[in-house]
Amino acid sequence: MANLKKKSRTELEKYIRELETELRQTPNALSNTNPMHSEGAFLKEFPIIDKPVLVVEDDEGLSTLIEKTLEKAGQQVTRVKTGAEAIEKVEPDPNFLLLLDYGLPDMTGAQLIQKLEENQQTIPFIMMTGSGNERTAVQMMKLGARDYLIKDSDLLEVLPEAIHRVMRELSTEAKLTQLQEALRETRQHLYSVINATPIILWSLDKDGLITLSEGRTLEQLDLQPGQLVGQSVFDVYATDPEALESIRRGLEGEEFSIDVEVGGCIWNSHYIPIFDEQNKVVGLIGISIDTTERKQTIEALRQSEEKYRYLIENTNDLVYAADAEGTMTYIGPQATLYGFTPEEVISKNILEFIAPQDHDRIIEEFTRTMQTGMVFNSQFRLVDKGGNAFWVEDHANTIYDEFGNIAGISGTLRDITERKQAEEALLDSQEKLQTMFDTISDAINLTDMQGNIIDVNLASLATFGFGSKEEIIGHHASEFIAKEDQTKLLKHIEQTLKQGYGDTKEYRIVPHTGEQFDAEVNASVLRDGSGEPVAFMSVTRDVTERKQARQSLENKVEELERYKNVTIDRELKMIELKGIIKDLEDKLQKSGVGE
Known part of the structure; x- marks a missing residue:
């Protein structure tokens, strides 16, 4: 100071x-x-x-x-x-x-x-x-x-x-x-x-003396910032009558823009006169921008738009855009697949083309997207001009206005009717498989790779003494195998993992409630799409009655064997007796007793 x-x-x-x-x-x-x-x-x-x-x-x-x-x-x-x-x-x-x-x-x-x-x-x-x-x-x-x-x-x-x-x-x-x-x-x-901007900013006084020459793109003209300051613009551009004419126009008070080619580039120059308080020109400001790259960008954008338009016109997906009220602002030519021309769709609310039973859900999802900017992903039924419903999958992103406010959405609609039908068929098939699963009389258990039960059929509940699936799920499968069979169980698991399936083994089963019993167990490994093991499936069959029947049969066979032996002994004795009698008869005949 x-x-x-x-x-x-x-x-x-x-x-x-x-x-x-x-x-x-x-x-x-x-x-x-x-x-x-x-x-x-x-x-x-x-x-x-x-x-x-x-x-x-x-x-x-x-x-x-x-x-x-x-x-x-x-x-x-x-x-x-x-x-x-x-x-x-x-x-x-x-x-x-x-x-x-x-x-x-x-x-x-x-x-x-x-x-x-x-x-x-x-x-x-x-x-x-x-x-x-x-x-x-x-x-x-x-x-x-x-x-x-x-x-x-x-x-x-x-x-x-x-x-x-x-x-x-x-x-x-x-x-x-x-x-x-x-x-x-x-x-x-x-x-x-x-x-920081790809421009050249320059200024002149009223006599054409250069007072400012700055900008990153000066280097494209082999010039340094400030290099021309102090020189007369009429000397610098003495051999360029077009440039001199533009400068004269600017110093006479005219504001204008013009494109000129300098140094192999296209420059857009804007001339801005400077006036004093008496409205007299006291200088000139110029902004020159290299538009070569911009023109290339515009051309690239044009080609990109053509490519994008080609993709839109040649894809089976229906490209659309709607404003924040749901009014259609654009629809691709694929609208004709549903019987509509683009003109019949644009300016109408999207709900007019959606099945009534899906309206409430779509309104809720659309409102949430407009409030939060979240991606709009949904599935609903689209109704064609003939009144037929088609399942479509909608993937859309929010679009914004120049103030950053959500202005609507733009996305694609893909016909998934066949997929939906396949899903319904699969669901029906799954329901049938579940019914079969639950009606099989043998106990079927699914366990994870650690042996924890993750699903069972109805027969398994009765076999292991549980009232519901919720009660048995989470238990370890080894809990229901007798202590003396635990070593055999480990070897059985190892064999199953190695082969993908295991031989049928007999175990002493210890149910949650009820008496112990004998059962045959066979197991196999379930794998995911990449071949990695993800679960075990085991089938347990109670063999108590079969063993009892076998024991009864063995007892009867043994009894028959004993009876057979007794009968044979008697037959042998009769044969022996008959032999003795015959010998006696022969002797009597020889002695003449018979006569």
């Missing part, structure tokens, strides 16, 4: 007006991007600074009179007697204007100011002295005194005006500092925007 203190109030205010004028002349082409654009942010009348006055005076009587005089003038006043007290007072809060006596009990006014500067505190002050001289005055003014007052009979009379004058100076300096900072930020922001 030292350079500001050397200026008179009139000079400062003149300087401020010049800064304000320079700020107002900041190029309008970029002002909307400038955070300091609003003049109200810094050009409005700056309020006069009203600092509290700290009176540093050891004369109690004079100090009291000064306090009363300044308070009467509306100033807030604090009094201290020594330099040390003043330092202590301003240390936590330096927001004071010092009214400083040069000769204090503990130090001079100059020493006090020097101590404050050593403490990195710069506080405005007015020096008072009762015995000062010109040398003292010069010394204090060099230290930054705002005024130098003599303690005479006029002191109390001139003091309020002196205080007010200093406050105005401080206000003017603060405004100047603010304006300088605003101008610096404006320039810095302007150059940041220019250097």
Whole structure:
């Protein structure tokens, strides 16, 4: 601020007006991007600074009179007697204007100011002295005194005006500092925007002298920022009559745009005349943009649109768009598949083409999408012109207006009637399989890979002593195998995993309720689509009756065997007896007894 203190109030205010004028002349082409654009942010009348006055005076009587005089003038006043007290007072809060006596009990006014500067505190002050001289005055003014007052009979009379004058100076300096900072930020922001944007920004004075030449794309012309500043545009473009004609038009006050080819690129240049308060042209601002890439982009976009249009026209999916009220704003040519022309659909509400039984659900889902911006995914029945219903799958995203508000949705409708029919057939098939599953007399258990039961059929509930599926699900399958069969169970599981199925094994079953019984168990592994095992399925058959029947049969066989043995013994004895009788008969015949 030292350079500001050397200026008179009139000079400062003149300087401020010049800064304000320079700020107002900041190029309008970029002002909307400038955070300091609003003049109200810094050009409005700056309020006069009203600092509290700290009176540093050891004369109690004079100090009291000064306090009363300044308070009467509306100033807030604090009094201290020594330099040390003043330092202590301003240390936590330096927001004071010092009214400083040069000769204090503990130090001079100059020493006090020097101590404050050593403490990195710069506080405005007015020096008072009762015995000062010109040398003292010069010394204090060099230290930054705002005024130098003599303690005479006029002191109390001139003091309020002196205080007010200093406050105005401080206000003017603060405004100047603010304006300088605003101008610096404006320039810095302007150059940041220019250097970050693929443009060339240039300006001329009224005589055609180049005053600004900036922009990232200057390098495309083998130029550096600022390289042409100070040169005459009429010399630079002396061999380009088209460019000179455009410059003359701009300097004559015409604002216009024109495309020119320079350096192998197409440039769009906009010429903006600058007028003074008398509406005379004082300069020209130009913005040149390389439109070569933009033209290429437009061409690429055109090709992309053609490709997109081709895809829309040649896909079986129905592309559509609707506004936030559900009114159709676009429909693809596939509408003819449902008997409608696009003209018959556009401007009508989408509900007119949806089966009535789906209306409530679609309204709820559509409203939620309009409120939250969520993706709209749904399935519903679309009704064709003949009244036939077709299942469709809708995938849509929200679209937004230029203000960021949800304006509607755009998506595709895919006919999934065949898929729905297949799903219904599959569901019917699943119901039949479930019926078969539940009516099989053997107990069927599904367990996860850790052996926890995840599903059973009805026969399993009776077999293992449970009343419902909820009761048995979650139990470990090994809970129902007798302790003596646990080792066999582990080997059985290992075999099943290895082979994909296991041999039929007999186990002693321990049900949740009821008596133990014998059963045959066979198991297999269920796998997912990638071949990874995901579950075990086991079939348990109670073999108690079969074992009892077998035992009964074995008993009967044994009994028959015993009977057979008895019969054979009797037959053998009869044969033996018959042999003896025959021998006797033979002997009798030989002896003649028979005769």
